[in-house]
Structure formats: structure tokens, C-alpha cells
Amino acid sequence: MIVKNFVNLRVFVTSCLLLVSACGEEKGRIAGVGFHNDIKTRDPQILLSLIASTTTPDDSRLQADKIYKEIADPKSDARLAVLEQMFFAPGHSDAMRIHAIDELAAADPNRCARAFINYLPRLEENAGLDVLKHACTIAIKLQDPRLLAPLARSASNAVENTNAWSNRAALRELPELDALAQLADRPLADALLHVISTSREGAPRIAAFNLLQIDHPALPRTWSDRTQRVQDLSDLFQKRIPYDVFCNNLRTYFGLFKDLPKGETEHAWVRTVLSSENLASTQQAAQTWPKQSTLREPRFIHAIQYGAARGAGKDFNAYADHIASLLKPLATTPREAAHAVDVPNSTGLPADRKHITFEDLLTIDLLLTAFQNPATINEFHRLGLEDMSDTTTEHGGLLSLKNPDKPDAVIAPYKPQFTDSDQRYAVSDDLLRDAIKGLALYHFHFHKIHNAALAGPGAGDMAFARKTRTNHIVITSVGPRQINIDYYTPNGLVVDLGTYTAKE
Known part of the structure; x- marks a missing residue:
């Protein structure tokens, strides 16, 4: 009796489930569609x-x-x-x-x-x-x-x-x-x-x-x-x-x-x-400068103004030799080949000058002049230490000039677009928009005091310069109060501008 009733109950429940299933909405059906x-x-x-x-x-x-x-x-x-x-x-x-x-x-x-x-x-x-x-x-x-x-x-x-x-x-x-x-x-x-x-x-x-x-x-x-x-x-x-x-x-x-x-x-x-x-x-500049000039690029506006103000001449090689003589006495910094890209192991212009424009020489001239001011080096060192204390991102900004006739550097920090790595500076849209107003974008390699092995731009830095057609400097801590500065461009030029000591 118990078995028979159980069987009948199972048949009844199964029938109900089938009925409910048949009455339910068809899988994949859309309201209003038959x-x-x-x-x-x-x-x-x-x-x-x-x-x-x-x-x-x-x-x-x-x-x-x-x-x-x-x-x-x-x-x-x-x-x-x-x-x-x-x-x-x-x-x-x-x-x-x-x-x-x-x-x-x-x-x-x-x-x-x-x-x-x-x-x-x-x-x-x-x-x-x-x-x-x-x-x-x-x-x-x-x-x-x-x-x-x-x-x-x-x-x-x-x-x-x-x-x-x-x-x-x-x-x-x-x-x-x-x-x-x-x-x-x-x-x-x-x-x-x-x-x-x-x-x-x-x-x-x-x-x-x-x-x-x-x-x-x-x-x-x-x-x-x-x-x-x-x-x-x-x-x-x-x-x-x-x-x-x-x-x-x-x-x-x-x-x-x-x-x-x-x-x-x-x-x-x-x-x-x-x-x-x-x-x-x-x-x-168009009338008097040598064929190696790149006047059409706004990244060189400061250089063009500076060159025009000082009556820059036509002899590219003579000017390049002059810049090389300025770089020669500056201290050198060892490189780590795996990090740096085509970076010379000593200061000075590359022997092959095919990536150098006349405006690059003017820009380097301006940078070296700015770095002679102890206040500029001290400010870079101070900002670099701030970067070192922030492990969420690298820091950076824009280096510009108050007066191209008598260059006086202005260092303007810009917050990164986002923060996700202590070895990356995500350039903000504001900085890219304002880049044309400056001499170069800058960022720091201040991961530690003795960071000479990572001096100079990395592959990502060079790729970003090419993509955005902007000039850059990267500032690296290479010892107590010592910073090394490299200049690099979208054309693949990298120049070690030397090592500088911040004052007490």
C-alpha cells in the first residue's frame, strides 16, 4: 500500500512538473515576439x-x-x-x-x-x-x-x-x-x-x-x-x-x-x-639656419627663440663641436645596457650625428645654461626626494624658461594621469597639452639613492617620446645629493648631460 501510493504520488508530481514546464516562458523568448x-x-x-x-x-x-x-x-x-x-x-x-x-x-x-x-x-x-x-x-x-x-x-x-x-x-x-x-x-x-x-x-x-x-x-x-x-x-x-x-x-x-x-x-x-x-x-631661422634644422616642430619653440635672439649661425658642425666641448668635462655615469637604449657610456654627443638637429644643439645649450644655476639643481634634487618617498608612481613635469634671451629655468611639477607603478610616470593630458610651452618634459629615476644602473631613458621612455613628438630629460639619483641628467628626443637621440651635486 505504501509502495503503491508512493508510485502514484511520484507520477502525480512528475506530471505537475511537466505541466509547469510546458506553461513556462520559452527559453530565449522576447517580450512581444511570438x-x-x-x-x-x-x-x-x-x-x-x-x-x-x-x-x-x-x-x-x-x-x-x-x-x-x-x-x-x-x-x-x-x-x-x-x-x-x-x-x-x-x-x-x-x-x-x-x-x-x-x-x-x-x-x-x-x-x-x-x-x-x-x-x-x-x-x-x-x-x-x-x-x-x-x-x-x-x-x-x-x-x-x-x-x-x-x-x-x-x-x-x-x-x-x-x-x-x-x-x-x-x-x-x-x-x-x-x-x-x-x-x-x-x-x-x-x-x-x-x-x-x-x-x-x-x-x-x-x-x-x-x-x-x-x-x-x-x-x-x-x-x-x-x-x-x-x-x-x-x-x-x-x-x-x-x-x-x-x-x-x-x-x-x-x-x-x-x-x-x-x-x-x-x-x-x-x-x-x-x-x-x-x-x-x-x-x-628659416633664412639663416643650416639644413639640419627642424623648425616645424613646436617642441623646439624655446630653442628657435633662443637661437634667433643670439643670432645662431649656419655652421652645424662647428656648433656641434662647441656643444661637445661643453659636455666633455662633465662627470660620467655608468649604464646598465638592459635598461638604457642607445645611451652612450660617457658624456658627449654621439659620434654619429644623424639623429641630431640644429635645434637639439640649441636645446642642449639652454639646458646646460640652466643647470649652471645651483637653484635649478637643488630644486630637481628636492623634487626627486619627494618622488623617492612616493612608491606609487614616478614624478615628473615640465621644464620651461622665463626668458630665452637670458635663460632662467622654471620647473613645474604635474600630477601623473594615474598611479600604478614606482617605475612609471603616466604623463597627464594637461602636461601633454602644455608641453609646447616648455623646453622638455622631465621625470625622475629616484627609486633609491644609488640608482646609477637605471640612469638614462628606458625603452618605454623612448617609445613615449616618439609617439608624442616631445623632448625629455630624465633625472637619476646616482649618489648622496648627486643627480645625473639625460636628454632624449623622438628621433632617438640620447645625450648624457652630466652629473651634478645639489648644495646643502
């Missing part, structure tokens, strides 16, 4: 949620959008907002992005154009080439001249990100270039000049100027010769481009350097070296 992904709901809000959902199958999303258009206003702000965010938001398939572009263009061409202005330059970050090609096709159909600028920015971003300036095969794959010419209804070069002439913002103008320098078959064939390209663009800027600060700087740049700036970084150099406070020094 079996086989059929859309059952007619609630506009749920439909919009389905359209926007990146976890809903594309066919269900398309069906939801179709139903929404049947039961609600297809031009409603809520629907258009969903379509617009699908342009750029991550997670959407290319097919859904193309659908969103088509639907937004059909419902509200002006809003679609505004979306292109905002998102087209960044579209490739989340979308495939097919989406970009389709967006360019729609941009041509919209016939909105405001789209010339984002098309130029999008193409320029692709060129810079892939370094495809002379890669004809890659450049032919850029759909924005054909769209630019068709939308402007003029040859590509004229379309780009039109962007420069009509844009009020710097980014589209820089992008268009970048694209004037690519090796593309739609541009004049004679421009394969860079000298001819520089001359032609210089002439075009004289005749057809308005006289404003941006274009005037480029005209001056053409004349001084017989070259063209590429990319946002080099255009930042243009704005700096040709600014009102630096133009006279730059012009003087």
Missing part, C-alpha cells in the same frame, strides 16, 4: 524597443519596424531617434545600419544629413565598408553641401589611421572621395579646395588639405612630384583661397619650408611656429 520570431505586439513602445535591440534577430527588428510604420507615425521623433542612434552605436549589424540610413533619409532628409555630419567621420569605428559605401551613396542623393565636410573628414581619418597616403589600391577603396566629387559636382581637387574655402571649422579644412596630398588618380598627375604639388597648391592658395588665419599660415608655411603639413599634429605645429609671437623667430 513563436518563430513573429511579432505579436502592437504596442508602439515595445516595437521601438525591438527595433533598437541588438539582441533581437534582424528579421524580427525589420518586422517590428514595418508594423510600427503601419500603426504609428513613421516620422515620429521617437522612431527617428532610434534610427539615428543605429548609425553609430555599437552592436548593430551592417544590414540594420543600412536599413536605418535608408529609412531616416526617406522620412527626414534634413535629419539624416545632420546625422551624417555628426557620425560619418566616425562610422568606420563600428560599421563595415558596405555601410560606409551605402552612406556615401545616400549622401550624394541628399544633395546637401554640408556633407562635403564630413565626407572629407571620414576619408582623411581613414588615410591617417592606415598611413595610406601613397597606397593607391587602398585609396581607390575610399568611397568618400568619389562622393565628394559627385556631391560638389566638380573634380576632386576642386571639391577639396571648396571645403577649405567654405568651412568655418579647422577639422574639415585640415582633412581636405590632407586629401590634397594623397597619391590618387583623380588628382593631377603632375602632383606625383611633391615639389610640383607644393608649387601648385601654393599658387592655388594665392589665387583661390580666402585670406584668413588658417590659409595665411599655409601660405607662409609654403614659402618658408617648401613643404606641406600632414595631419592634425603637423597643423598644430603650423599654428604654433607661425603664431604672431613666434613668426619673426621662425622666419629668421
Whole structure:
């Protein structure tokens, strides 16, 4: 009896569990979606949620959008907002992005154009080439001249990100270039000049100027010769481009350097070296300094001003020999080859001077002058000891000058971007922004008093200098009250500037 009742009870419980399981929600089901992904709901809000959902199958999303258009206003702000965010938001398939572009263009061409202005330059970050090609096709159909600028920015971003300036095969794959010419209804070069002439913002103008320098078959064939390209663009800027600060700087740049700036970084150099406070020094230097000069880099603004003030001459080798004679009597510091990168084991300029520019010599001259002031060495030593007491990070900042005519060093500490290692100084955005105002960025190797084995820049230090195009000094504790200082640059130059003793 007990056994029989137990068996019946087990059958009953099992049946109940099966019934509950059958009545439960199907695994993976989406609210508002029936079996086989059929859309059952007619609630506009749920439909919009389905359209926007990146976890809903594309066919269900398309069906939801179709139903929404049947039961609600297809031009409603809520629907258009969903379509617009699908342009750029991550997670959407290319097919859904193309659908969103088509639907937004059909419902509200002006809003679609505004979306292109905002998102087209960044579209490739989340979308495939097919989406970009389709967006360019729609941009041509919209016939909105405001789209010339984002098309130029999008193409320029692709060129810079892939370094495809002379890669004809890659450049032919850029759909924005054909769209630019068709939308402007003029040859590509004229379309780009039109962007420069009509844009009020710097980014589209820089992008268009970048694209004037690519090796593309739609541009004049004679421009394969860079000298001819520089001359032609210089002439075009004289005749057809308005006289404003941006274009005037480029005209001056053409004349001084017989070259063209590429990319946002080099255009930042243009704005700096040709600014009102630096133009006279730059012009003087361009006319009189030797071929080893690098006037176009803002990291040398102090050096350019200093050299112009003292009437620096044309003889590079004579000046290099002079700097070498200043370095020779300074104390030497042993190196650990595993740490230092191409660092000489004694003070002085490297025998091979291919990485040295005339401005490097001027900068070293300025640094050596600054280090003759005991207050400068004392302050570096004090800040280094503060670094030694902080085991969460290295410390650093910016070394600048009060007066290039009579150099007086100004040492400005900057907090690191973050702290995660006693053997790393994470340069902050503020310091990078202000780097142009100084002679060099500095940081300390003050892990212990006797730290000579780690004197000089490490591989990470050199890589950072190359990436940011900035000059640096690294200050190492090599004994009680003794510091060693090394200068290094993005070109791979490393110069041991000697060992100095802080006063009591």
C-alpha cells in the first residue's frame, strides 16, 4: 500500500512538473515576439524597443519596424531617434545600419544629413565598408553641401589611421572621395579646395588639405612630384583661397619650408611656429639656419627663440663641436645596457650625428645654461626626494624658461594621469597639452639613492617620446645629493648631460 501510493504520488508530481514546464516562458523568448520570431505586439513602445535591440534577430527588428510604420507615425521623433542612434552605436549589424540610413533619409532628409555630419567621420569605428559605401551613396542623393565636410573628414581619418597616403589600391577603396566629387559636382581637387574655402571649422579644412596630398588618380598627375604639388597648391592658395588665419599660415608655411603639413599634429605645429609671437623667430631661422634644422616642430619653440635672439649661425658642425666641448668635462655615469637604449657610456654627443638637429644643439645649450644655476639643481634634487618617498608612481613635469634671451629655468611639477607603478610616470593630458610651452618634459629615476644602473631613458621612455613628438630629460639619483641628467628626443637621440651635486 505504501509502495503503491508512493508510485502514484511520484507520477502525480512528475506530471505537475511537466505541466509547469510546458506553461513556462520559452527559453530565449522576447517580450512581444511570438513563436518563430513573429511579432505579436502592437504596442508602439515595445516595437521601438525591438527595433533598437541588438539582441533581437534582424528579421524580427525589420518586422517590428514595418508594423510600427503601419500603426504609428513613421516620422515620429521617437522612431527617428532610434534610427539615428543605429548609425553609430555599437552592436548593430551592417544590414540594420543600412536599413536605418535608408529609412531616416526617406522620412527626414534634413535629419539624416545632420546625422551624417555628426557620425560619418566616425562610422568606420563600428560599421563595415558596405555601410560606409551605402552612406556615401545616400549622401550624394541628399544633395546637401554640408556633407562635403564630413565626407572629407571620414576619408582623411581613414588615410591617417592606415598611413595610406601613397597606397593607391587602398585609396581607390575610399568611397568618400568619389562622393565628394559627385556631391560638389566638380573634380576632386576642386571639391577639396571648396571645403577649405567654405568651412568655418579647422577639422574639415585640415582633412581636405590632407586629401590634397594623397597619391590618387583623380588628382593631377603632375602632383606625383611633391615639389610640383607644393608649387601648385601654393599658387592655388594665392589665387583661390580666402585670406584668413588658417590659409595665411599655409601660405607662409609654403614659402618658408617648401613643404606641406600632414595631419592634425603637423597643423598644430603650423599654428604654433607661425603664431604672431613666434613668426619673426621662425622666419629668421628659416633664412639663416643650416639644413639640419627642424623648425616645424613646436617642441623646439624655446630653442628657435633662443637661437634667433643670439643670432645662431649656419655652421652645424662647428656648433656641434662647441656643444661637445661643453659636455666633455662633465662627470660620467655608468649604464646598465638592459635598461638604457642607445645611451652612450660617457658624456658627449654621439659620434654619429644623424639623429641630431640644429635645434637639439640649441636645446642642449639652454639646458646646460640652466643647470649652471645651483637653484635649478637643488630644486630637481628636492623634487626627486619627494618622488623617492612616493612608491606609487614616478614624478615628473615640465621644464620651461622665463626668458630665452637670458635663460632662467622654471620647473613645474604635474600630477601623473594615474598611479600604478614606482617605475612609471603616466604623463597627464594637461602636461601633454602644455608641453609646447616648455623646453622638455622631465621625470625622475629616484627609486633609491644609488640608482646609477637605471640612469638614462628606458625603452618605454623612448617609445613615449616618439609617439608624442616631445623632448625629455630624465633625472637619476646616482649618489648622496648627486643627480645625473639625460636628454632624449623622438628621433632617438640620447645625450648624457652630466652629473651634478645639489648644495646643502
